[in-house]
Amino acid sequence: MAQADFILGEFKRKLDERYRLSIPTEFVESLTEQGEELILVKERPGCLSLWNSNQWQGKLDAGVNLVRAKIEAGKLAGRVAEVQLLGRLLSTRQRQIKLAAKNRLSIPEGFREFLKAEPDSELMITGAAVCVEIWRHDAWLSSLEENIPQFQGLLDQLSG
Amino acid sequence: MAQADFILGEFKRKLDERYRLSIPTEFVESLTEQGEELILVKERPGCLSLWNSNQWQGKLDAGVNLVRAKIEAGKLAGRVAEVQLLGRLLSTRQRQIKLAAKNRLSIPEGFREFLKAEPDSELMITGAAVCVEIWRHDAWLSSLEENIPQFQGLLDQLSG
């Protein structure tokens, strides 16, 4: 996996009647070595994201460990309900998956409802720099409309 | 590539049934050394622009590379969502491509819809000083009608 490079590009794919779709080889190669597991995540509505395990763990562990440490230190004693919620979200939000032959991903129950994609519908698979995202087509369009104008500002902000 | 010279001229070309068209040698030579990659960009409706990678770098990649470097250094760990958004926008807006033999460009899926050009339709390929643009014929005409009157003013403004 070429860690340094951004994952970029967009592809249209069709969900088959068994809720499976094939991920472009290009993306699979930038995400993972052959055979490795991937992490499928519910990050934003109308979209599922696909991460390299290690990268995702790094991103997640950083935050979770902090919380854990705080709990140990008794600093979150009064906020048990919130910690519980966090735990609940951690449970449903992500799942380890493995691609089948021909880079085929079968979207698990639970993630289907979240994506709200019907069998036979068109999906957009796009590179999002650090991960790959699978969008319901209409959600993709509206997300673009909303965010394209901010492009330059965002770039300035991140690079500045 | 003659960096100093403006790229000028216009040519009519036909999109074949496989969404391919040949770029005039003259343009290819001013854009790039043989074999180099080019950047295809959705900049304005009805039109795709074709840039030299390095020149595009000046406009944009400089910033993008900065972001990339920052990520490597772990400086954007807390702003992954923004990086993702940036990646998403980069994915749809631009794409690295390579010309096939005979300077033939095949317009990728995704850019076809943006250009809204049917197979067998007429396209205008025009020099735009710093890049080459590929216009749907009708979009070209209306863009001309709109902008020609401003020519003198623009020239004065830029030279003054």
Added chain:
DNA sequence: TCTTATTTGGGCTGGTTTCCCAGTTGCAGT
């Protein structure tokens, strides 16, 4: 007019993507 270069059209091939079928697993009801 003849030669050369450019543009356009189409064939072929190998890799992707989609479709289809069969075996398997898991669950529920009897």
Added chain:
DNA sequence: ACTGCAACTGGGAAACCAGCCCAAATAAGA
């Protein structure tokens, strides 16, 4: 525990598409 239904998995086959190449047609130049 057995049976039947439904969902999931896997693999093969067909369809599709992009890239590579060649050849005809057209334009340009000598």
